[in-house]
Amino acid sequence: MNIGFIGLGVMGRPMAEHLIAAGHTLALHRVKDPSRHLVEQGGKSLGSARAVAEASDVIILMLPDTPDVETVLFGPDGVAEGLSRGKLVIDMSSISPVATKDFAGRIEALGCDYLDAPVSGGDVGAKNAALTIMVGGKRAVFDKALPLLQLMGKNITLVGDNGDGQTAKVANQIIVGLNIAAVAEALLFASKAGADPAKVREALMGGFAASRVLEVHGERMVKRTFDPGFRIRLHRKDLSLAVDAAKALNIALPNAAATQQLMNAAIARGDGDRDHSALIQTLEALAGDPG
Incomplete structure (x- = not known):
């Protein structure tokens, strides 16, 4: 699949590595020196979140806080500007459940799907693809995303609707x-x-x-x-x-x-x-x- 990944920190880097190792094509944004090896492994560094969304069928976010997710999704040259109908946004950040419900509604209004899928397990779990992943969203969308989530985690649970994962x-x-x-x-x-x-x-x-x-x-x-x-x-x-x-x-x-x-x-x-x-x-x- 063509996957976008935004948020290449301590957790995001190994998560992205597992996706590349499984043969997926990754479009990346905010590539810095610690994540340069992802490009060497086949990832493509793009200049904006919008470009990542345009190049991808599934866009994964792994960002520090609620304002970061909102900016990447809805700011200038954000993910929302690059979406077309049928695409999927998976936010694996740990953010506000209330804001998550709002973000999901705005993405779904564009004809796209949304899952909140925050993780637990720390850097060790991320490196070992053994994260616990708590998911909020529709069952059909969860089933579609599950093969990707299984590349990054082991204990994966659909908790309920959007916001319930958070x-x-x-x-x-x-x-x-x-x-x-x-x-x-x-x-x-x-x-x-x-x-x-x-x-x-x-x-x-x-x-x-x-x-x-x-x-x-x-x-x-x-x-x-x-x-x-x-x-x-x-x-x-x-x-x-x-x-x-x-x-x-x-x-x-x-x-x-x-x-x-x-x-x-x-x-x-x-x-x-x-x-x-x-x-x-x-x-x-x-x-x-x-x-």
Whole structure:
């Protein structure tokens, strides 16, 4: 297929690689030095999102935030200007569920289809084509897109209508964020109590506290490897979506709000572009540790 891919960051690059490796022709926009190898592998670098849409049957977005998606879709020389009837837009970014429903309606008004398909699994999942993909949209459109999604992920679920995939992703980010904060608190406690955090983590991996966050991010905390990964700044954005939605729904999400505030402090310390496992450094600072 002729596929457009816009958003070649830490996650987008390996996702695009899997599509090229499967034999698809990729039109790319915003190719920078870290993604130059995609052109060497056969991708075509084009000068605008509109050009990508004109050259493609399916256009995939993997962008940081809601305003980025809106600009790429509907801004000057955006995707919408290059669409013709029957094309499919798949937004794999993590953005506002409310905005997603609006974007889907505007794309469908052009005679095209739209899926929101945010992912979980981080850079490791993207590299291993093992992402969890949460999809919102029509069943027939999902069935059409499934072979492409299966090249990038393993656990792929049609959650419901447009926007429901994004709602599932916000729920995912609540769980992951709170789990990261819990692991960070536990390892900080172990260290301050005089135990070896690495050994404590090893022991906990054999019990009920075991989790992927303890396994992957706990190791990063122990080894002090905080290169992203998934940036604290982006995870804070996702928790902000949760907290804002909670206000609109008149529900309390006290732990999500507290973790969002902890991420605010991490960003204030200059850690916004570090992996979200670096949240432990903010807790260490609150405990009086230097750095």
